[in-house]
Amino acid sequence: MSLRNRKILIGLTGGIACYKVPNLVRLLVKDGAEVRVVMTESATRFITPLTLETVSGHPVAVEMFPPQEFVAVRHIELANWPDLTVIAPATANFLGKAASGISDDLLSTIMCAATGPVLMAPAMNPNMWHNRTTQRNFKYLVEELGWQTVGPFEGETAEGVVGVGRMAEPEELFEAVKKSLRRKPPQKKKS
Numbered sequence: 084m085s086l087r088n089r090k091i092l093i094g095l096t097g098g099i100a101c102y103k104v105p106n107l108v109r110l111l112v113k114d115g116a117e118v119r120v121v122m123t124e125s126a127t128r129f130i131t132p133l134t135l136e137t138v139s140g141h142p143v144a145v146e147m148f149p150p151q152e153f154v155a156v157r158h159i160e161l162a163n164w165p166d167l168t169v170i171a172p173a174t175a176n177f178l179g180k181a182a183s184g185i186s187d188d189l190l191s192t193i194m195c196a197a198t199g200p201v202l203m204a205p206a207m208n209p210n211m212w213h214n215r216t217t218q219r220n221f222k223y224l225v226e227e228l229g230w231q232t233v234g235p236f237e238g239e240t241a242e243g244v245v246g247v248g249r250m251a252e253p254e255e256l257f258e259a260v261k262k263s264l265r266r267k268p269p270q271k272k273k274s
Contacts, residue, residue, distance in 0.1 A: 084261055087115030091260065092165035094190045095135075097125020098250075099241040100172035100206035104130070106253035107171065108138045111260065120144070121161065121190045123177075147189045158189060162196035167263055170194075172206035172250045175217045182220035201230040202263045204256055209246025231266075233259040 091111055095101050111118050120135045120143045132143035144161065170177065170190075177191070186192040194201070203224070211217060212235055224230040233256060238249035251259065 084265060085115050086111060086261065086264070089116045089167070089264060090165045091116050091118050092161060092168045092193075093118060093120045093135075093139075094168060094170045094194070095120065095122045095126035095130070096170065096172055096174045096177040096190065097123055097128060098172040098174045098206050099129055100204075100250035101126050101129040103250060103253050103256075104171055105134050105138045107169075107256045108135060110253060110257040112139060114257075117141075119161065119164065121193060123188055123190050125176075144189055147192065158192040159196055162193045162198070165199060167260060168194070168197055168199060168201045169204070169256070169260060170201065171204035171256060173203040174205075175207045175211045175214065175220075178203075178205065178217060178220040178224065182223045200263060200266075201228075202233065202259060203230055204233050204251050204259075205235045205248075206250030207235070207248050208240060208242065209244055209248040212246075212248045231259070231263050 093108060095104055108118050118139045119141050120139050122132060122143055122145050124145060127145060132145055135143045180191045181194050184195055186195040225232060234251040235247055236249045236251060237247045239245050240248050
């Protein structure tokens with residue numbers, strides 16, 4: 084299955100696994116997808132927007148209210164635009180915000196308004212992953228909101244700890260995106 088003409092929004096949150104995302108974007112674009120990228124301010128500490136602009140061919144959105152730019156409904160436009168939203172890496176902080184409906188930056192505001200399918204790639208220290216609150220948030224996003232997930236996987240994390248918390252590799256994420264776009268979206272539970 085080719086991704087030609089498929090629209091994919093990539094959201095990066097603040098984790099060291101951000102370094103893997105340019106390769107994912109490159110694979111998606113090479114397969115014909117149109118890719119837009121949104122980064123949290125924390126994500127820009129790990130990788131620059133310029134890198135992702137270069138591989139996606141589009142401006143990267145970071146700020147909720149950038150100076151000298153009309154942005155009144157940008158978060159709604161970006162929420163409605165994609166065929167699939169991919170959050171990679173999905174940090175413990177992001178999982179908590181998404182599960183609680185906190186909308187305090189551009190990415191979390193987009194996700195609060197998003198109605199399409201979401202694929203997340205959790206990545207964090209194993210202790211953070213096994214934290215009961217993180218597990219509760221993850222379970223809610225998967226079971227109640229119907230978000231799909233790839234990983235996290237067991238392996239060595241950036242700080243040299245071995246355990247579950249490593250983000251999927253770009254090729255694994257690419258295959259998960261293709262699989263996700265073949266699926267019929269799950270019906271969201273009404274609250």
